[in-house]
Amino acid sequence: MNFKIIDALIGAGSGTIIAFAVSQIIPAHWNMFLAMAVGGGIGMGLKFILLILLAPFFGAFEVMIPLSIIAMTVGMLSGMMTGYVLAGMLSVMGAATGLGISVAIYFSNKNLTRQP
Amino acid sequence: MGQSKNYDRVAKTFDFFRKGDMRRWGPAQKDHFSHMRGKVLHVGVGTGMEIINFPPGLDITGIDLSPKMLERARWRGRQYPGKIRFCLMNAESLAFSDNTFDTVVTVCVFCTVPHPVAGLKECRRVLKPGGKLLMFEHVMSNNIIYGLSLKFMSLFTNALEGTHLDRDTVANAQKAGFTVESEKNVYLDIVKAIEGVK
Numbered sequence: 001m002n003f004k005i006i007d008a009l010i011g012a013g014s015g016t017i018i019a020f021a022v023s024q025i026i027p028a029h030w031n032m033f034l035a036m037a038v039g040g041g042i043g044m045g046l047k048f049i050l051l052i053l054l055a056p057f058f059g060a061f062e063v064m065i066p067l068s069i070i071a072m073t074v075g076m077l078s079g080m081m082t083g084y085v086l087a088g089m090l091s092v093m094g095a096a097t098g099l100g101i102s103v104a105i106y107f108s109n110k111n112l113t114r115q116p
Numbered sequence: 117m118g119q120s121k122n123y124d125r126v127a128k129t130f131d132f133f134r135k136g137d138m139r140r141w142g143p144a145q146k147d148h149f150s151h152m153r154g155k156v157l158h159v160g161v162g163t164g165m166e167i168i169n170f171p172p173g174l175d176i177t178g179i180d181l182s183p184k185m186l187e188r189a190r191w192r193g194r195q196y197p198g199k200i201r202f203c204l205m206n207a208e209s210l211a212f213s214d215n216t217f218d219t220v221v222t223v224c225v226f227c228t229v230p231h232p233v234a235g236l237k238e239c240r241r242v243l244k245p246g247g248k249l250l251m252f253e254h255v256m257s258n259n260i261i262y263g264l265s266l267k268f269m270s271l272f273t274n275a276l277e278g279t280h281l282d283r284d285t286v287a288n289a290q291k292a293g294f295t296v297e298s299e300k301n302v303y304l305d306i307v308k309a310i311e312g313v314k
Contacts, residue, residue: 003140048272059136061254061303068265105304108259113301 006058008102011066014050015074015098016091018043022078023087032080039079040072047071066105070098119228119278123162123182126277130163130185137224138165144302145169145223145252148309152250154218159207159239160225164189166252170221172197177217179205207235212242219243223252226285228278236292240314249294249312256282257306266306286310 022039030038047067054063074094081090123130146169154175158166161178162185170176178193178200180186186202193200205211207229220239229235239249257263263282270281286299286308294312302309 055136056133057136059140059303060133061137061306062140063136064269065262065265065304065306068269069261109304112305113303115300 008099011098011102012095014067015070015094018046018071018074019078019094020091021046022075023082023090026079026082028083035079035082036076040076043071043075066102070101073097120181122277124184127184134165144309148250148252152219156219156221157217158221160222161189164192166223167192167196175199178202181206208238210238210242214241215244216242219248221250226253227280227283232288233291236289240293243314245314247314251310253285254307255285262304
């Protein structure tokens, strides 16, 4: 099993799902800061569902750490932008952010697990 | 014995939820456990998922506080090419005399033991002088972002099943009197292979 590809797909996929969900739940006319806070909350809620679904197959910590960061970041960003950007574009932004965070964690892990 | 009942309850689904961890950590565990020697005490053997990563031919005693988990471990123990027996026992009060074992092994146990330093002191007591402590544990991260995620998630895991994601197990081993010879990061600085000596 190639975990590098799986981790990247989980990152991009969870970013897409969270951004899309936030864009569908938060009304476009909401104040940006309120939308940001609620978006972060929706992201964290979805994180728990995704974690329960994915952790048994791909490892608890390897799924939990990226998901925690992606859920908060994408949730807040999507909430802020939901009144200004179309749902499709927000989903692409969510996928890109999720993938970016997964890649950053991959390099962080490579650095931390390097043998002296 | 509330914790024992907790683990009895999850015994049937435990392997399913740990399957992903075993896929990720299998090679690192095999490498770490290749240092096991002589008479071995496996503290918190659970359903015995890690037995497959142990070198053959050892004399192993596995303890756990959940009878249902031990039932499953016994089945796995039968496949092990060596001596293996299981006892219902609490890590904080081991029913073995001092200086009994050459190696003590733990896998994701000291996140759950209510008094980790007391439990580790017990492990030290039953180890022979110069005996090895091999731990494969998740610990608190020094990175602020990972650390905050662990602190937040720990609120839920602690309430649900008594698992702490924010413990400094390396420091706890030192507090219990072990000399930590090596700590190798397996995933970020969260999952670690720790080697200590009495």
